[in-house]
Amino acid sequence: MTNRLVLVINGGSSSIKMALRREDTPGALFDAIAERLNTSQACYTTSDGERGELANATHLDALNALLPMVERHLDRPLSAVGHRVVHGGERFTSAQLLNDDIIAGIEANVPLAPLHNPANLTGIRAAMQLLPQTPQVAVFDTAFHQTMPPHAFRYALPDELYAVHGVRRYGFHGTSHKYVSDQAGLLTSLGKGNGAWLTAHLGNGCSSCAVLDGRSMDTSMGLTPLEGLVMGTRSGDVDPNLHAHLARTLGWDLNRIERLLNRESGLLGLSGLSNDMRELEQARADGHSGAQLAIEVFCYRLARSLAGLSVALPRIDGLIFTGGIGENSALTRALTLKHLAVLGLRIDPDNNSALPRGQAGRIEAKGSPAILVIPTDEERQIAEESLDLLDTQPRSQTA
Ligand code: ADP
Numbered sequence: 001m002t003n004r005l006v007l008v009i010n011g012g013s014s015s016i017k018m019a020l021r022r023e024d025t026p027g028a029l030f031d032a033i034a035e036r037l038n039t040s041q042a043c044y045t046t047s048d049g050e051r052g053e054l055a056n057a058t059h060l061d062a063l064n065a066l067l068p069m070v071e072r073h074l075d076r077p078l079s080a081v082g083h084r085v086v087h088g089g090e091r092f093t094s095a096q097l098l099n100d101d102i103i104a105g106i107e108a109n110v111p112l113a114p115l116h117n118p119a120n121l122t123g124i125r126a127a128m129q130l131l132p133q134t135p136q137v138a139v140f141d142t143a144f145h146q147t148m149p150p151h152a153f154r155y156a157l158p159d160e161l162y163a164v165h166g167v168r169r170y171g172f173h174g175t176s177h178k179y180v181s182d183q184a185g186l187l188t189s190l191g192k193g194n195g196a197w198l199t200a201h202l203g204n205g206c207s208s209c210a211v212l213d214g215r216s217m218d219t220s221m222g223l224t225p226l227e228g229l230v231m232g233t234r235s236g237d238v239d240p241n242l243h244a245h246l247a248r249t250l251g252w253d254l255n256r257i258e259r260l261l262n263r264e265s266g267l268l269g270l271s272g273l274s275n276d277m278r279e280l281e282q283a284r285a286d287g288h289s290g291a292q293l294a295i296e297v298f299c300y301r302l303a304r305s306l307a308g309l310s311v312a313l314p315r316i317d318g319l320i321f322t323g324g325i326g327e328n329s330a331l332t333r334a335l336t337l338k339h340l341a342v343l344g345l346r347i348d349p350d351n352n353s354a355l356p357r358g359q360a361g362r363i364e365a366k367g368s369p370a371i372l373v374i375p376t377d378e379e380r381q382i383a384e385e386s387l388d389l390l391d392t393q394p395r396s397q398t399a
Contacts (some may be wrong), residue, residue: 010125087113088140144174303339318370
């Protein structure tokens with residue numbers, strides 16, 4: 001079957017995003033977002049240019065309002081609804097057809113993702129209620145990383161914390177790392193799903209990954225998405241004793257420290273100016289020292305992470321940049337590569353700066369392993385994993 005349609009849904013705590021995708025086709029046929037749900041300012045906007053108020057709408061109300069707009073774009077029934085779910089824990093190593101048991105499994109992972117999983121479940125429940133005849137699939141951000149070996153996913157903590165309480169490294173952004181590493185295989189003639197890749201997903205959240213023949217071997221994020229790289233407002237790695245230090249010296253409680261590390265740090269904290277790389281590049285060009293420092297730390301720490309991850313691979317076929325920063329910031333790519341000569345990776349400065357924004361391309365110098373810029377497409381990955389799952393399910397389960 002080809003040309004099937006999938007509605008991809010991403011339920012957030014106060015928003016719901018949706019995109020209508022056609023199988024094997026880049027770009028969305030239609031997308032929409034409803035925001036500030038459960039408040040008097042709730043509203044929606046769509047790719048058709050429609051906007052409207054949805055005062056006090058719940059996720060269910062918003063979906064109910066938006067589905068007729070989706071239906072205008074359907075030339076056949078929806079084959080599936082694909083839901084992004086942040087945390088699948090150790091149970092979910094691939095996409096799952098949603099039923100009561102799978103929903104209970106997502107609920108069981110709420111302690112690991114206390115903000116995200118309940119929000120994802122709200123979207124799932126609304127869609128199952130409004131589209132009861134359509135198979136609904138959960139695609140997990142963590143699932144791709146379940147191939148990591150124990151020496152990569154275990155923390156050096158007493159065993160009980162892992163065995164009883166699930167404290168381990170899980171990793172996130174799995175759909176993006178998988179999508180771009182698959183594409184890299186196609187772009188380099190190694191073949192889809194083949195190759196030894198370092199991937200850098202650099203958006204508001206940032207993570208790096210080592211991928212070998214379509215399997216995640218290690219990644220920078222851990223138990224939560226705070227570990228690893230410098231991000232827009234997240235600190236990434238800090239001394240694990242920082243919590244105790246701040247509590248003792250400043251009297252800060254856990255909420256204050258969590259706010260510091262998740263919302264006030266990263267590019268924003270270092271620059272004192274912004275979490276937005278575009279704005280920081282402009283400020284750096286205007287001589288802003290905080291912006292300059294923030295970009296330097298961001299790139300150095302990224303390079304350090306990639307060099308560290310290289311030990312998870314038998315060789316390096318290439319490095320992939322993706323996400324809003326990775327796809328668009330030639331400066332970030334160039335500064336990061338300055339620190340990576342040790343891996344034999346060398347960038348071609350002209351190709352790097354000439355690459356049209358948002359386009360896939362190769363920017364390595366002659367003799368270097370491939371350096372690729374690949375626009376990520378998590379919605380496409382979710383749509384394709386949803387359809388692949390349906391293709392392997394017995395008919396009775398999807399009817
Ligand atoms: P999200 O993680 O929310 O999906 P994106 O992947 O869209 O975020 O990435 C957002 C980041 O990409 C921001 O820091 C933004 O400044 C940066 N970005 C987007 N376009 C450019 C550009 N042309 N140059 C530099 N940075 C850019």
